[in-house]
Amino acid sequence: MKLSVVVPAHNEQDNLPELVERLRGVLAGLPHDWEAILVDDGSTDATWERMREAASSVAQVRALRLSRNFGHQAALSAGLSVASGDGVVTMDSDLQHPPEAIAGLLARAEQGYDVVYAIRREREGEGWFKAGASTAFYRLLNRLARLDLPEGAADFRYMSRRVVDALIAMPERHRFLRGMTRWVGYRQGVVAYESPARFAGQSKYTVRHMLRFALNAIVSFSALPLRIASWLGFVASALGALYLAYVVVVRLVTDTVVPGWTSVVVVALILGGAQLLCLGIIGQYLGQMYDEVKGRPLFLIADDTRQAGEGKASGPDASSRVTVPG
Numbered sequence: 620m621k622l623s624v625v626v627p628a629h630n631e632q633d634n635l636p637e638l639v640e641r642l643r644g645v646l647a648g649l650p651h652d653w654e655a656i657l658v659d660d661g662s663t664d665a666t667w668e669r670m671r672e673a674a675s676s677v678a679q680v681r682a683l684r685l686s687r688n689f690g691h692q693a694a695l696s697a698g699l700s701v702a703s704g705d706g707v708v709t710m711d712s713d714l715q716h717p718p719e720a721i722a723g724l725l726a727r728a729e730q731g732y733d734v735v736y737a738i739r740r741e742r743e744g745e746g747w748f749k750a751g752a753s754t755a756f757y758r759l760l761n762r763l764a765r766l767d768l769p770e771g772a773a774d775f776r777y778m779s780r781r782v783v784d785a786l787i788a789m790p791e792r793h794r795f796l797r798g799m800t801r802w803v804g805y806r807q808g809v810v811a812y813e814s815p816a817r818f819a820g821q822s823k824y825t826v827r828h829m830l831r832f833a834l835n836a837i838v839s840f841s842a843l844p845l846r847i848a849s850w851l852g853f854v855a856s857a858l859g860a861l862y863l864a865y866v867v868v869v870r871l872v873t874d875t876v877v878p879g880w881t882s883v884v885v886v887a888l889i890l891g892g893a894q895l896l897c898l899g900i901i902g903q904y905l906g907q908m909y910d911e912v913k914g915r916p917l918f919l920i921a922d923d924t925r926q927a928g929e930g931k932a933s934g935p936d937a938s939s940r941v942t943v944p945g
Contacts, residue, residue, distance in 0.1 A: 621652040623704030624721070627694030628670075628712035629660040635669040638712055643677055645718040649725065655680045656698045657712075661688030667922075674924040686919035692794040693918045695774060699783055701923075707783050709774050709796075716775040720812040724777040733779040733805035736772040740811050769809050772797060781805070792917055847900070851893050 624642065628635065639655070646653040657670045657680065670682035683697055695709055708724060710716035720737055727735045774796065778786075785803045786796065801807070 620706065621654070621704045622646070622649065622725070623702035623707045624653065624655045625658065625695060625698030625702055625707060625709045626655065626712050627658040627660050627691055627698060628662065628666055629688060629691070629694070630662045630664045630666060631712045632662070632665040632669050634712055634714055635666060635673065638714055638718070639669075639673040639677065639680065641714075642718045643679075645721055646679070649722065651725075653679055654702070654704065656702055657682045658694045658698045659684040660691065660694035661685055671924060680924075682922075682924045683920055684922040686921040689918045691774075692796055695796055696787075696794060697918045697920060700787055702783065705780050707778050707780075709776060709778070711774060716773075717812065720775070720810070721777075723810045723812065727808050727810050728777050728779070730808070731806055732777075732808040733782050734800055734803075734807040735777040736769050736807070736809045737775040737812050738769055738772055738809045740813055767801070772809070775812075776800065779805070792915070794917070851897060854893075 624646065626638065626642075631638075635657070639657075642655055646655065655677075657673065659667045659670055659682065667682070667684050670680075670684070674680045674682040681701070683701065685694060685697060689697075698709070699707065706725070706728060708721055710718075710721075716737065724735045724737060778800065782800065782803050782805060786799055789799060
C-alpha cells in the first residue's frame with residue numbers, strides 16, 4: 620500500500636520546517652510507501668521556498684505552487700489530483716492537525732473504512748466565538764442538508780482510492796470537500812485526537828472567510844433556503860392581505876379614519892424587505908450556477924517540483940487541463 624498525504628498552505632513559512640520534520644518521522648515509521656504533497660496556495664511569504672527545500676532534501680516530498688490564491692478547498696483538490704496513493708490523508712499545515720494522529724487514521728481504515736474523520740476532543744487555543752460558530756454551523760448544515768457530518772470533522776481525514784477518484788470526478792467549482800466526502804458514502808468512521816494550539820503564526824480564517832465558507836456549503840448541499848424564500852414571500856403577502864382587509868373593514872363599518880401614512884410605510888418596508896431577502900437568496904444560487912456553467916479550471920498549477928518549468932491549468936476532471944507558460 621502507498622499512502623499520500625496532501626497538505627495545503629497559505630503563508631505558513633514558520634510552520635513548514637516543523638511540519639515536514641514531524642511528518643517525515645511519522646511516515647517513515649509506517650509499514651507503507653508514502654509521499655507528501657505540499658500545495659502552496661498563492662503565498663506571499665517564503666512558503667514556496669520552504670516547500671522547495673523540503674522537496675529537494677526528501678525524495679518523497681512533492682511541492683506544487685498555484686498561480687494565485689484559489690482558496691483552501693481548491694488547494695486541497697490540486698493535491699488530490701496528483702496524489703498517487705492507494706489511500707490519501709488530507710491535513711492542514713498549522714500543526715493543529717498533528718502528524719502523529721495519522722497512525723490512528725490508518726488503524727481505523729484497516730478495519731474496512733473508506734473514510735475516517737479525525738475529530739478533535741479539545742480546541743486548545745481556539746476562542747469561544749470560533750468554537751461556538753463551528754458547532755452552530757455543523758448543526759445547521761446537518762439540519763438543512765441531511766449530511767449527518769460528524770461535529771468537528773474538518774479536513775483532517777483518511778480516504779481510500781475510490782473515494783478520492785470520486786471527489787476528483789465531481790465537476791463543481793464551489794467545493795465543500797467535507798460535505799462531498801460525506802455524500803460519496805461507503806463505510807465511514809471517526810477517530811478522536813487532541814488538537815494542540817497553532818504552532819506559529821495566526822489563523823488565515825477570518826470571520827468573513829468563515830461566513831463565506833458556511834454560505835457556500837449550505838448553497839452547495841441544500842435547496843431549503845429557496846423554499847424558505849418562497850414561504851417568506853407567502854407569509855408577507857398573507858400579512859399584507861390581512862392588513863388590507865382590516866383597513867377596508869375599519870373604513871366601511873366604523874367612522875374611524877385610518878390615520879396617517881405610518882402604517883402604510885411600515886407595510887411597504889416589510890414587504891420590500893421580504894422581497895429583497897428572497898431575491899438575495901435566489902441571487903446566491905444563480906451566482907454559483909453562473910460560476911459553474913463558465914467551466915473555468917478550478918486551479919492553475921504554476922510550478923511542480925516533479926515537473927520543473929511546467930505549469931498546468933487543472934480542474935476536477937482531466938479534460939480541463941491545458942499547458943500554460945511556467
